[in-house]
Amino acid sequence: MPLVHVHGIGNRAPQDPEHVAVRDALYxxxxxxxxGCDQDKTRVWSPWWGGLVAEPAWGWASLDVAGMERLGGIEEASTAEAAVLDVAAQAGAAEPDRVLVTAAATSLQWAIDIVCGSLVGAEDELREGAAFCGRATAYWAERSDTGRRGDGPAVFPWLAEVGDDTELLERLSAELEAWRPAAVPNTRSAAVGWETFGAAGGVPRAARSVLRRLNSCAATAVTRGGATLLRGRPTRRLALLLGDVMGYFAQRDSAENSSIIALVSEALEEAVGHAQQHGEPLVVVAHSMGGNIVHDVLSYFRPDLQVDLLVTAGTQVGLFEELKLFRASDRLLTGVGGRKVPALPNVSRWINVVDPADPLAFAAARVFAGAEDLNFGTGAWWAHGGYVISPHFHHRVALHAAEGRQ
Structure with a gap:
């Protein structure tokens, strides 16, 4: 079964192969x-469109404010003073070997997502690590009723017995080996992947390797919401994000078929052909700006391409349609009288995932007919970038996808 993942802004091909391997294993x-697919026979397309946006002509000179004549105002802290502030912030944070313990005190799933997002190792090890996190997520979801019965030590008393992150992973592994999931009608196939890889046999190597990567800086991010990471002048990454958005629209509107549109269209066309050849459904997952590109492609440039399940996560499709930014947007069509944009005839089902903690995620169901909004609340400061490497996200989407096949 084919799946096409269309990334959002700020990505270049592929900068983090381990991230991609974990993401695809979770898919x-x-x-x-x-x-209903055989995971060993699936293929995942990833059209890396970010590299098609123009590079800065002056090498990011616009970010350099050193040497400017002052106009007044408050003097910013020097580099040395900033370092002192960071050390002071870390002094009150969790110990380096208790990052996961600190996170689990609020939510066990939070700790699981941190592990999954930090996995390292060879491809097989990453698959086992992702499967371990997937099974842990299913365990968390069943025991806590997806957090509705509470979380942390109140629901998982054994968390109060662990002393550090190593003990937490060992105890979690023991809990998973003893756990027998309840049968859920029509969703059994969603568990095949994590039962095949890493269902038993202790903590996978890739998960153990996570402990070596977590340090006092990570502890600060977990316990203090990353405040120190967000302080300061705009960075190259932020500039890249803005540049990708504006670069896409400039490229799209300067030619009938831009190189970005062409690249994504080609990947979708190949996946459609693969799906038709094997008699399988086609799944498309689009994150952030990727959702806007996919909508442009399916609604205007390639309405002939048929998609069985479209999942958008952390996207601005609803907002962009309200602002009439798509090529297919009808400026005369508004929400007056409860009207909506007609559902795309070439998309059988559309699930739009919104994390309320994500400032770049917008609802779609009140703007588009046929869209289903799914609230995926994490409360995490990294919400926008965390969807596709969160086993909880994949668990929830899988449940809704299975319901659609009943």
Whole structure:
């Protein structure tokens, strides 16, 4: 079964292969399994469109404010003073070997997501690590009723017995080996992936390697919401994000078929052909700006391409349609009288995932007919970038995908 992942802004091909390997393993173990596919025969397309946006002509000179004549105002802290502030902030944070313990005190799933987002190792090790996190997420979801019964030590008393992150992973592994999941009608296939890899046998190597990566800086991010990471002048990454958005629209509107549109269209066309050849459904997952590009492609440039399940996460499709930024947007169509944009005839089902903690995620169901909004609340400061490497996200999407096949 084919799946096409269309990334958002700020990505270049592929900068983090381990991130991509974990992401694709989670796709295979959850949503593709829920759609009834054999995960060993699936193929994932990833059109890396970010590299097609123009590079800065002056090498980021616009970010350099050193040497400017002062106009007045408050003097910013020097580099040395900033370092002192960071050390002071870290002094009150959790110990380096208790990052996961600190996170789990609020939410066990939070700790699981941190592990999954930090996995390192060879491809097989990453698959086992992702499966371990997937099974842990299913365990958390069943025992806590997806957090509705509470979380942390109140629901998982054994958390109060662990002393550090190593003990937490060991105890979690023991709990998973003893746990027998309850049967859920029509969703059994979603569990195949994590039962095949890493269902037993202790903590996977890739998960153990996470402990070496977590340090006092990570502890600060977990316990203080990353405040020190967000302080200061705009960075190259932020500039890249803004540049990708404006670069896409400038490129799209300067030619009937931009190189970005062409690249994404080609990947979708290949996946459609693969799906038709094997008699399988096609799944498309689009994150952030990727959702806007996919909507442009399916609604205007390539309405002939048929998609069975479209999942958008942390996207601005609803907002962009309200602002009439798409090529297919009808400026005369508004929400007056409860009207909506007609559902795309070439998309069988559209699930739009919104994390309320994500400032770049917008609802779609009140603007588009046929869109289903799914609230995925994490409360995390990294919400926008965390969807596709969160086993909880994949678990939830898989459940909804399975419901659609009943």
């Amino acid at each position: 295979r173990q959850h949503v593709l399994a829920a759609m």
